Structures are given as structure tokens and as C-alpha cells.
């Protein structure tokens with residue numbers, strides 16, 4: 692009984708070590724695939740310049756991806772935010788280096804994670820599209836197109 696547990700533990704350690712070594716020069720790291728879909732920005736009310744973007748981020752690779760930087764032509768400063776219900780109040784927190792597990796989907800949706808775009812370019816109208824790139828640690832990038840949509844009444 693005891694030795695069985697030990698064997699399990701050993702094989703677990705071997706797997707863990709094998710994963711850690713996958714990035715060395717002898718084995719080419721597999722190309723990570725990550726996709727952005729359903730990216731939308733609710734149209735900004737007049738006079739506002741901070742916009743939220745919602746989207747689906749799908750990590751199709753076998754590695755955890757960590758968001759490093761987000762780039763778009765309509766804003767020079769984009770953060771990952773998360774809504775947290777605390778002490779009876781909905782609060783927004785900036786999340787640095789959000790990570791997405793292998794073969795999983797991260798949803799940016801109202802009430803949860805979202806992208807916050809600061810000083811958004813004027814003149815974005817419903818039906819407009821703009822590019823957005825999410826850069827991950829290690830150089831992997833996901834490119835998507837955000838469509839501006841009317842705010843639900």
C-alpha cells in the first residue's frame with residue numbers, strides 16, 4: 692500500500708519535471724495558439740473616454756498563458772479589470788498578469804473580467820471596428836477585432 696503511493700508520487704514528480712524541461716533547446720516548444728472572438732465594446736456615452744471591452748479568449752495550447760500587454764489603435768493604455776463584489780459594493784480591480792490555463796477559455800463579460808481602455812479615441816460609432824492585440828509572456832500574441840455596439844437600453 693505504502694509503495695503504491697510512493698510510485699504515484701514518483702510518477703507525478705517525473706511528469707512535473709518533464710513539463711518544466713519542455714522549454715530547453717533540445718525540444719522545440721510547440722506553437723501556442725490563442726484566439727480572440729466575440730469582442731465587443733459598448734458605445735461610449737458622450738463625454739466619456741473610458742471604455743470596457745468584452746471578449747472570449749481561448750487558449751488552445753498546452754501551456755498556461757500570462758497576459759503581459761494589450762495594444763490597440765484606439766487607446767494607449769489598456770488594463771485587465773475584474774469586478775468584485777465587496778462590502779455590498781461592486782468594485783473594479785486592476786488585474787496584472789492575468790493567466791489562462793492550458794486548453795481553456797477565459798470569458799471577459801459584464802460583472803467579471805473586462806478590458807478597460809483609457810482615453811479612447813473620439814468618434815467611434817456603433818458598427819465601427821478596431822484591432823486589438825493581447826500579448827502574452829514569452830511572445831505569444833492574439834489578434835482580434837472589436838466591434839462597437841449600441842448600449843442595451
Ligand SMILES: [Cu+2]
Nearest residue numbers: 772783805807
Ligand atoms: Cu474596469
